[in-house]
Amino acid sequence: MKKSLITLLLFIFVKSSFAQTTTPATPGFTTLPLPAFSITKVPDSTIFTRGDLAKDKETIIIIFSPDCEHCQRETDSLIAHIDLFKGVQIVMASPLDYSEVKKFYGDYHIAKYPLISMGRDGSYALGSFYHVHNFPSIYIYDKDGQFKNSFEGSYPVQKVAAAL
Numbered sequence: 001m002k003k004s005l006i007t008l009l010l011f012i013f014v015k016s017s018f019a020q021t022t023t024p025a026t027p028g029f030t031t032l033p034l035p036a037f038s039i040t041k042v043p044d045s046t047i048f049t050r051g052d053l054a055k056d057k058e059t060i061i062i063i064f065s066p067d068c069e070h071c072q073r074e075t076d077s078l079i080a081h082i083d084l085f086k087g088v089q090i091v092m093a094s095p096l097d098y099s100e101v102k103k104f105y106g107d108y109h110i111a112k113y114p115l116i117s118m119g120r121d122g123s124y125a126l127g128s129f130y131h132v133h134n135f136p137s138i139y140i141y142d143k144d145g146q147f148k149n150s151f152e153g154s155y156p157v158q159k160v161a162a163a164l
Contacts, residue, residue, distance in 0.1 A: 034145040039119030066104035084161035093121040
């Protein structure tokens with residue numbers, strides 16, 4: 001009896017320590033413009049920054065991992081429906097090793113899609129700014145660089161396009 005009571009109390013303590021006591025606030029980035037960033041672009045290792053983005057175009061930032069199955073499926077879907085994103089610039093950034101990002105770039109023939117800029121975010125500045133918990137994470141900005149919407153995890157690209 002005493003052992004059962006101790007086990008029950010221990011269970012309740014552990015369960016309550018992982019409970020979320022407040023509703024999380026809206027992330028602070030939703031009120032901020034597109035953040036400054038610097039990625040090492042593939043395939044040529046040039047530095048690509050926010051200043052390199054075209055003005056007056058909507059922007060999609062995708063934080064991904066080359067070894068993530070969800071990211072691979074999302075990229076397949078993005079490429080299959082690339083016509084939905086005409087006039088949009090897409091930045092795909094990964095914190096993983098440059099060679100892995102470059103392999104992903106080649107495997108998915110990203111060079112065929114000039115609206116996509118892909119590179120390594122070696123300092124994980126974008127991931128930290130957005131407080132990324134899941135790959136892929138997608139952030140949409142309007143033509144003025146103001147936040148519009150975000151998606152965490154796999155989402156149909158049609159929904160992403162509709163959020164533009």
